[in-house]
Amino acid sequence: MVQAEPETAACMALRDELLGPLRKQTLSTEKLCEVGRLFCGAPERMSLYGVAAPHMEAGGVRVRGRTAVECTIDEYAGEAADAVALYAGNLREGSESDPLVVDLFCGSGNLGHHLGRRLGRRVHASELDPQVYETARDNLSRVGSGVEVEHTDYRHLIARLGARTENDVYVVEPPWGDAVGAVGLDLTRTTPPVADILADILRARAGKSCVVVTKTTTETVCDSLRNAFRGAAHLCSFAPSAPGAGVEFHIFRLGATDQP
Numbered sequence: 001m002v003q004a005e006p007e008t009a010a011c012m013a014l015r016d017e018l019l020g021p022l023r024k025q026t027l028s029t030e031k032l033c034e035v036g037r038l039f040c041g042a043p044e045r046m047s048l049y050g051v052a053a054p055h056m057e058a059g060g061v062r063v064r065g066r067t068a069v070e071c072t073i074d075e076y077a078g079e080a081a082d083a084v085a086l087y088a089g090n091l092r093e094g095s096e097s098d099p100l101v102v103d104l105f106c107g108s109g110n111l112g113h114h115l116g117r118r119l120g121r122r123v124h125a126s127e128l129d130p131q132v133y134e135t136a137r138d139n140l141s142r143v144g145s146g147v148e149v150e151h152t153d154y155r156h157l158i159a160r161l162g163a164r165t166e167n168d169v170y171v172v173e174p175p176w177g178d179a180v181g182a183v184g185l186d187l188t189r190t191t192p193p194v195a196d197i198l199a200d201i202l203r204a205r206a207g208k209s210c211v212v213v214t215k216t217t218t219e220t221v222c223d224s225l226r227n228a229f230r231g232a233a234h235l236c237s238f239a240p241s242a243p244g245a246g247v248e249f250h251i252f253r254l255g256a257t258d259q260p
């Protein structure tokens, strides 16, 4: 998630707290509502899996500090899922091609959750942080999500899954860490850099084409988005309709397609 603009001192202090002392802590209702108020403009807008901040604790949905900063809230995830459905061809379960949907950096799993629901498909997801994994697994199971998260590095997951169809979809949303600054996000400095992740995907697929969706801040540094996706076909970019979201989603077709 990215804070509503302009970023205030209170937003910065909260983010530092969530990524520092509260990084691994499960947040209280009060803290979740503060996240909603400061980052999104209202407590209810901090919402994951259709559960808004004021109801998360009572509903058994847990969010740790780091995930409160890194997650994609319902509003944005829903719009991203609609865009993927529009641009990524026929992905319905039971369709002849039966494409894979893979969320490489699960976090809360909320982006994968919305994508799976919108496309009517099971989603494979990987999460490396043991605490984030455990929380995501419990939350996703509690809300009856079609996301199956594994505690593993994304490279292992994509290597095992291999390629199925040219409409396979990969969600690529690595941690930003220090890659985001006053002038925007530098995709060469995410962990790992986005270009490396795309190379890993193509390697795991032996070059077979696929669809990739990623999220950035509104500004990216030094053409780092274009450079990371050099050689890929740009399908669409959009900002969520809510004003001041501060993020954009981008959908690309990676690799050469067999289609004439």
Ligand SMILES: C[S@@+](CC[C@H](N)C(=O)[O-])C[C@H]1O[C@@H](n2cnc3c(N)ncnc32)[C@H](O)[C@@H]1O
Pocket (backbone or CB within 6 Å): 067, 070, 071, 072, 073, 104, 105, 106, 107, 108, 109, 110, 111, 112, 126, 127, 128, 129, 132, 152, 153, 154, 155, 173, 174, 175, 176, 191, 192
């Ligand atoms: C930006 S967050 C993803 C947010 C997610 N899309 C959401 O909606 O909540 C990135 C996540 O990737 C995880 N991660 C980092 N390196 C990883 C790796 N090599 N393999 C799998 N997960 C990784 C981090 O622990 C973190 O939870």
